[in-house]
Amino acid sequence: MRRFCTACVAFIMLSLLMQGCGFKDIDKRFFVVAAGIDRTSNADKPYRITLRLAIPSPKAEPGASKSQLESIDTATIAEGVRLLKGHVDKEIDFGHCKVIVLGESLVQSDYVEALTWMIRRRDIQSIATVAVGKPSAEDVMNANPPSERYPGNSLFLSFGTEGTDSPFTLQMFLFDLERRYTERGLDPFLPVIKRDHMTYMISKVAFLDKQKVKLTLSNEETQMYNQLSTQFKKSSIMATYKGKPIVALLTGIHRSYRIIEQNGQAVIRMKVRLRCILEQAPRGLYNSDWRQIEKAFSDQYSTKAETMLDKIRNTGVDPFGFGLRYRAMHRGSDATWNRWVKLYPNAKFEVRTSVKIDGTGLIK
C-alpha cells in the first residue's frame, strides 16, 4: 500500500513537472504543405509570407483536398510566421512542408536571408524542395489543382521521381541549395514554377549566384541542362535532318568532362555519349544510312550545348561545378581557387557528342 502511494505521488509530481512539454494533438495542428516568400516594395515590411495550410479530411480521393491560404506582410520572416499564428486557430507545423517557393522578386534581390531562416529552423526538412515562383510565390500558391488527392500533393509530386518524370523539371533540395550557396565553385539553380490557371507549370530553370538570380534558361535549354548535369535519361533530343525535324527519345546518356589549361586559358572538354530511339521522324528512314542522321544529331547537339554553356559562363555562374572540379584536380589551397576565378570568365567549351541510334521505333 505504501509503495502504491509513493508511486502515485511520484506520478503526480512527474505530471506537474511535465506541464507544457509539447504535447499537442495532431488535430490541433495546422500543417503547412507549402510556403511562399515574396519581396514586397514596402521597405518597412519587405517580406510577404504565404502559407498553404492543409485541412485534413479522413477521405483521400482525387479532388477531395481542401486547404486554406494565409498571407501576411512582415519585417522579418520569423516574425511573420509568429504573426500568422494569430490568424489561425491551431498550431502551425512546418513538419510536412515539402515545397518552399521563393518569389521572383525575392530571388532577384537577395535570397540569402530566406535561405538562412529555412536552414536554421529544425522542423523544415532538409529535403524540402525549393523553387522560384513566377510572377510571385503568392500567385503560385493560389493554384489549386482539381485532381489533387490531398493538399499540396500535386505540387510535391511534380518534383522528384515519385510522380511525374518531366525532363524540364529539376529538383533543388534545401540542403543542396545551402551547399551550393556556401561552396566555392558550385552555384545554385532553382526550378521556376508558373501558375497556369489551376495547375502548375514547371519547365524552366533559373541560375543564381551567391546572392540572386542571374539567368533563366528556355524550355529546350533546361532539358539540355538536365541531360548534361544530372544525366537525366527520360528526355529527348531534336535535330533537323534534310530540312525536317527529327525527335529521338534517349535510352542512355553518359557525360564526362575534363578541364585543361592551355596557354593560360581553361578549356573544358565535354564528351557526351547518347543512345536513342527515333520517336518523331519521316517514314522510310530505316533504310537510309543511320550514320548521317547520327552525325546530324551529334553536330547540332554539340553546337547547342556549347552555346548554352557559353551563355551560362557569360553570366558568371557555375551550376555545373566546374570550379569545384578544378579544385578537386589541383592542390588544396586558396591559390587554386583564386586562379580559377581568373580562368573561368575566359573558359572555352568544347563539346563532343556521339549519338547512337538504337532503332526507329515500331515502324521502318
Add this chain to the structure above:
Amino acid sequence: MLHRITTLFAEAKDLNTHRIHNREFTLEVAYIGSLVDESKVSDYILVPFTKEEQSFKTILETNPSFKKIEDPARWAGNLLRGFVLVKLENAIYMLDAARVIRNQNPIAEVESSVQGPQTALSEDLIDSMNLIRSRYPSAELKIEEGTVGTLSMTRMLLLYDQRRVDPTLLANIRNRLKEVTHEMIGAVGELEKELSSPRRALFPTMIITERPDRVARALSQGKLVLLLHGSMFALILPANFFDFMHAMEDKYESLWMTNFLIALRYLSILLTTTLPALYISVVSYNPELFRVQLAFSIAGSRSAVPYPSFIEVFLMLFLIEALIEASARLPRYVGSTATTVGGLILGQAAQQAGLVSSIMIIVTSVVAISNFVVPIASMSYAIRFLKYPLIVLSIFFGIMGVAFGLFIYIVYLCQLRSFGKPYFRFLGNITKKEGDIGQVNAR
C-alpha cells in the same frame, strides 16, 4: 491404533476405522473413505483376510504393496494422502489405495499443435510420469519426490537427467524449494511465483507447459522439470527469453516457414508493446514522422474525437482487455456472445460515434492479435502488461519516451537471471575452446 487415529482427526464422517477378526488374528484398518478406492481396500485387505487362504501375516510380509510404517507421527499424513493403515500384531503397515479424480484423456489445448503430439500431461503424477518416461526412455532420468506447501503438502516430483544436469543449478533449486513456506500450493504457476528470484519479476523465468514433448526435450538439454500433483502442467527451469518464443510446432513443420514465423513472433511482440505508445507520440508529439498522407488521414479521422490521444488509447485498451478477460472467464457458450458484442463496439460503433479514430481501432486490433502469437501463455501475459509503462512514457516524452522504455526493458531483460543463468543474451557460436565470458568467475 484406532483410538489414537480418531483423536488425531477432527470429527469426520469419511474417516473409516474398522476392527475385524478372523480365526487367527485381529486386524485394525483405518482409512479415509473419500480418498481411497474402496475396491482396492476390499481386494487387498478385506477379502484375503476373511477368506484365509493364506495367513494374512505372510501376505503383509511378502506383498511389496504393504509397507511397514514405524513412526506414528506419519500416520495422519499418510492417511490424508490416500493410504490405508493396517495394524496386525503391533506391526503397522500402509497400503497405497489412493483414488485420484482427474481429467480423462487430456488433449493439449493451451499449447495446441497441428501435427505434433496431441496428448497433454495428466493431473495425476503417475500418468504424467508414464507420458514422460515413454518419451524419454533413459536410465539416467532421476526422480526425486517431495512435497510443497506447509498445509497443502502437495506431492511434487523433481525430474532431471543426472548426467546432463548442471550440479550447481540442482543445488540452487533444492535450496530454493526448501525456502517455499507458502501454506497452499495449488498449481505450478503458484510454485513458479514462489521460486522466481526477484519476486516481482516482469517476465517469467520458468516455462509452464502441458506438452510432454517439450518436457522430454528440456530433460535432454539438462534442464530440471517439476511436476505437481493435481496440476496438468510441468515447470521447466531454467529458461531463457528465447525459449518462450518457440512453439514445439517449430520443430515439426517446414523449415523456412517456421523461421519466418519465429521472426514474425518477435515482430509481433515489438508491435504489441510499442504500437499504442507510438500512436500517442506520433499523434501528439511528432506528426512529421510518417508520410503526409498518413498524417492527414489520422488528423482527419481524429477531428471528431473530443479528448486527447492518450484518453482515446486508454479507452480502447480498456475495452479490448476487458473483452479478452471476459471471453477467457465466461463459460464457453456464453463467451461467443461477449466477443460478438465487443467486436461490434470496437469495430464500428465507437468510431462512428466519434469516440475514437479509425486508425486507433486498427492499432487496438493489431495490439490484441499480435499479443496472442506468443506460444507460452505466461509470457503472453507478461508481454500484455509491457505496453502500459510505455504509454505513460510516451505521454510525457513522445517517441523518445518509447525509445527510453524499450531500452529499460532490454536492460532489465539482460540483467535478469534464471537460476543463475543469463535470461536474455545473444548466444552466437560459443566454442568450448574459446570459452565464454564470465567463466573466470567460476574459479
Add this chain to the structure above:
Amino acid sequence: MNRYVMYNFVMVSLLNLMLFVPNILFQYRYHGAVSSLIAAAVIGPLFGIVFIRTITKYPGKGVPEILNENYPRWVTVPAFLFFALMWFSAASITVDAYAVLINRFFNPDANVLVILGVMCVICLYAATRSTLSMLFIMEIMLLLNVPLIVMLLVKAGGSDQMNWDAIRTASNYVQSMPKLAPLAAATFIFTGYLNLSIYNRVLPPNYKFKRGYLLPVFGIGVLATTYFIPIGLHGIDGVSSYLYVWSATSDSLAMEYGFIERVLFVFLILYLNLTLIYTASGWHQAMEMIKSCFPKYKPSIDEHPVPRSNYVIVSVFAVITVAALYLLNEKHLTEFTSYWLIIRMFSEYGLVIWIVVHTLLRRGAA
C-alpha cells in the same frame, strides 16, 4: 570471446559523432584534418592491438587489479580517480549533448534538464548492473542497432546527391601537417579497446585475441565515413556551419519508399540507443575504477543483488551530469570536449605504455 572485444571497439567508434569529433575535424579541414586522419589510422590500431595483446595476458584481471598488486596505493588511487574522471566525463558529455539534440529535434518545447534527468535515471539503472550484464546489454543493443546504422551510412554514401568533387577537394588538403586537436579527435575512434581495462575481468582465461586486422579496417571505414560523407553532401566550404552535422546529413537522405519518411528520426533513435549504452558503460567503468580505490573491495563480475555502493557512486555521476548541463551551454560543451579529447589521448596512451612497460619488465625479471 573475440566479439565482446569488438563490440566495445565498434560502439565507441560509431559514437564519435556525439563527442563532436566531426565538428573538430571540419574545423581543421583546410589545416591538417586529412593528415591527422591518416596519422590516427596508424597510431590508433597500433596502440589498440598492443594493449589488447598485453592485457589479455592477465586473465580475469582488470587494470585496477594489475596495478594494485604491483604498486603502492598512493600511486594507484590517484591514477584510478583520474581514469574514472576520464570515463565519466566522456559518458556525461555524450548524454548532455544528446539531451540537447533531443530538445532541438524532437521536443523543442520540453525542458532539456527534464529530458536529461530521465536519461540519467535510465543510465543510472543500466550502469549499476553487473559487469556481465553490462556486456549482454551492449551486445544486444549493438546487434539491434549497428546493422541499421551501417545501412544508413551506406545509404548516405550511395546517395545521388553525393558530390565526389567536394570529397576530392577535401582530400587535396592532405599536404598540411597534422595538428593536435584533429589528431586527438580522430584517434578517439580507435579508443574502444581501452574499455578492456575493466571488461578484461570477464574474458575467459584461455582467450586469444584474433582478427586484429578488423580494428584498422573498421576504424578507417568509420573515420572516412564520418569525415567525407558530410563533406560530399554539404560541400567542403559549408560543412562546418552545421552544429549537428550528422543530423543534418541524415536529414538530407530521403526514404521515398520507406515507412518512416524522414531518415533523421531513424538516425536519432539509433543514436539514442548508442548514447545510452555508451553512457551506461562509461559510468559503469568509472564506478568500477572508483570502487577499486577502496582497499577492501573485491571485484565481482556478476553480483546479485546490486550492491548499494553502485547506486551511490552512479547517483553522484548523474547529479554532476545534470548540473553540468545546467551551468554550461552548447558552446562551452563543444569547447570542453575538444580539450577533453586532447587530455584523453595523452592519458590513454600513458596508460597503455604503463601497462605494456610493466608487463615487459615483469617478464624480464621472471
